[in-house]
Each structure stands twice: as structure tokens, then as C-alpha cells.
Amino acid sequence: MTQKRAAQKILAWFMNVIVALAVLLVVLMFLAPRYGISMNPVLSGSMEPALKVGGVVVTRLITLGEVERGDIISYKIGEQRITHRVVEVGQEGGKIHFQTKGDANEEPDPYAVIPKGEQVPKVVFFVPYFGFLADFMKQKANFFLLIGIPAVLLIALYMRDIWREARKACQKPVPDSKARV
Numbered sequence: 739m740t741q742k743r744a745a746q747k748i749l750a751w752f753m754n755v756i757v758a759l760a761v762l763l764v765v766l767m768f769l770a771p772r773y774g775i776s777m778n779p780v781l782s783g784s785m786e787p788a789l790k791v792g793g794v795v796v797t798r799l800i801t802l803g804e805v806e807r808g809d810i811i812s813y814k815i816g817e818q819r820i821t822h823r824v825v826e827v828g829q830e831g832g833k834i835h836f837q838t839k840g841d842a843n844e845e846p847d848p849y850a851v852i853p854k855g856e857q858v859p860k861v862v863f864f865v866p867y868f869g870f871l872a873d874f875m876k877q878k879a880n881f882f883l884l885i886g887i888p889a890v891l892l893i894a895l896y897m898r899d900i901w902r903e904a905r906k907a908c909q910k911p912v913p914d915s916k917a918r919v
Contacts, residue, residue: 746895753892756885774799776859778812778819779869784840785810785821789861794868795821797859802834810861811836813851821861822847 770776780793788810789795797812805811805824812821822838825846829835834853839846874880 750892750895753888753895756888757892774857774859778821779873780821780864781869782840784842785823786842788823788841789821789864790866792870793864793866795861796863796865797821798862799857800860801857802853805834805836805858805860811838811851812859812861813838813853815849820847 766777775796775798777794777796780789780791780795783791795810795812805827807824807827809824810821811824812819814820820838822840824836825839826837827834828837828850835850836853836858837846838851874884
């Protein structure tokens with residue numbers, strides 16, 4: 739095998755991996771919310787070192803009764819999403835509430851988290867640095883650069899292989915159409 743052929747195979751394999759990861763990411767983005775799973779970027783250092791800035795937390799909805807002290811939950815105040823650790827679980831007036839605190843913060847949050855529904859998102863997984871990539875991919879030019887160009891290259895490689903096979907098939911001699919007995 740020549741070096742050129744080996745480089746082409748490596749490039750084709752690399753393109754396949756990129757396209758597969760892109761398809762997986764898109765599938766996750768569209769299907770995960772149907773099952774109570776969501777992904778949110780970590781935008782502040784309030785949870786460091788457990789959750790570093792630039793990462794992504796993957797959350798799953800759990801019932802309020804499942805939340806325990808030490809769990810990391812995610813909630814919204816207005817339009818701002820906050821992801822902090824539960825330091826106390828309480829109940830007042832028949833409603834469950836949580837006292838939260840960022841790991842890097844000195845004091846607990848000055849408010850109690852009172853969920854509106856019967857479920858709350860709990861952090862089940864953390865992907866470091868993926869938030870930077872997700873933020874980078876939000877811009878159309880960057881998305882095209884990381885997904886569009888490799889996809890076009892992959893399609894071009896497949897089309898080239900198909901073209902070569904079609905040319906080989908056309909160059910083969912046609913068998914004699916007369917039947918022999």
C-alpha cells in the first residue's frame with residue numbers, strides 16, 4: 739500500500755468519525771429532551787472544581803423526593819440557569835424546598851429553591867470543555883467549518899469511489915450473448 743493510499747484511508751476514516759459524532763450530537767439534541775435529559779453549559783466558576791467553566795452538564799429529571807443532600811441540581815431564576823449543590827432539603831407548608839450553594843462560594847445561596855413542578859433536573863454527567871465547542875458551533879460559519887466541510891469531503895470521497903467502480907464495470911468486456919449448449 740502506498741503512502742498516498744494510506745493517507746486517503748486515514749482521511750476517510752477521520753471523516754467517518756466526524757460525521758458519526760455530528761449525527762450522534764444532533765440525535766441527542768433532538769431526542770434527549772423527550773426523555774427528560776438536557777444539556778447546559780457551565781458559564782460561571784461557582785461550582786469549581788467539580789464543574790469547570792466551559793464544560794457541559796447533562797441533567798435528568800428526577801422527582802422532588804429523590805433529591806438528597808449533596809446532589810447537584812439545576813434551576814432557573816428568571817432567564818438565568820443556575821446549577822448548584824443541595825446543602826439542605828426542607829419542607830414548609832407541604833412544599834419541598836432546597837437550600838443550595840456553589841462549591842466555590844463561601845455562603846449558601848440567599849434564597850430557597852422552591853420547584854414549581856414535581857420534578858427537578860439533577861446533574862448526572864459532566865463533559866469538560868464541551869461547552870466551548872457548543873458555543874463555538876452556534877455560529878453558522880463555525881458549524882459549516884466543523885461539520886459542513888468534512889461532510890462535503892466525505893461525500894466527495896464516496897462519490898469518487900462510486901465513480902471508479904462504475905468505470906471499472908464499464909471497461910469489462912461484455913460476455914457473448916449467444917447461449918452455448
